[in-house]
Structure formats: structure tokens, C-alpha cells
Amino acid sequence: MELYFQTKEESNRKQLEDFLKLSKAERFYQFLRLMEKVNQFPMKYKKDSNSNFIIQLKAN
Incomplete structure (x- = not known):
């Protein structure tokens, strides 16, 4: 193993x-390998596999 400074x-x-x-x-x-590795990082929010996006309507 070599170390580089x-x-x-x-x-x-x-x-x-x-x-x-x-x-x-x-x-x-x-690039594809990198995208695969990024998906392995822990995330705070899990994406719902049933939908592509979520629309949230806020009441006034």
C-alpha cells in the first residue's frame, strides 16, 4: 500500500x-456505478415506490 501526500x-x-x-x-x-453507490447512502426520507412525485396542498 502506498500513501500519497x-x-x-x-x-x-x-x-x-x-x-x-x-x-x-x-x-x-x-457513471452508472457511481449512481448505484449513491443509492446505497442512508437517506433521511425514503422515497415511496408507488409514485413518482407527491403534491402537497397546504390550507390557508
């Missing part, structure tokens, strides 16, 4: 360079 800007630049080295198809698959 770098600034945030250096780290971001390296990540961008590595990402841009991928083919278009690989970039797309990376």
Missing part, C-alpha cells in the same frame, strides 16, 4: 486525468 487541487487534477483516459463506454459505466 498531495493538495486537494492536485488530487482533483489527478482524478480528472485518470477519468479522461477512459474510453467513452468506460466513462459511462463508471
Whole structure:
């Protein structure tokens, strides 16, 4: 295992360079993997699987 000490800007630049080295198809698959991982994060509110959106009407 190797440790690298770098600034945030250096780290971001390296990540961008590595990402841009991928083919278009690989970039797309990376995006899909990222979306899958985001769905695994805990959420405060659970989305109702029965509907796409909720309309709430507030009384005056």
C-alpha cells in the first residue's frame, strides 16, 4: 500500500486525468456505478415506490 501526500487541487487534477483516459463506454459505466453507490447512502426520507412525485396542498 502506498500513501500519497498531495493538495486537494492536485488530487482533483489527478482524478480528472485518470477519468479522461477512459474510453467513452468506460466513462459511462463508471457513471452508472457511481449512481448505484449513491443509492446505497442512508437517506433521511425514503422515497415511496408507488409514485413518482407527491403534491402537497397546504390550507390557508
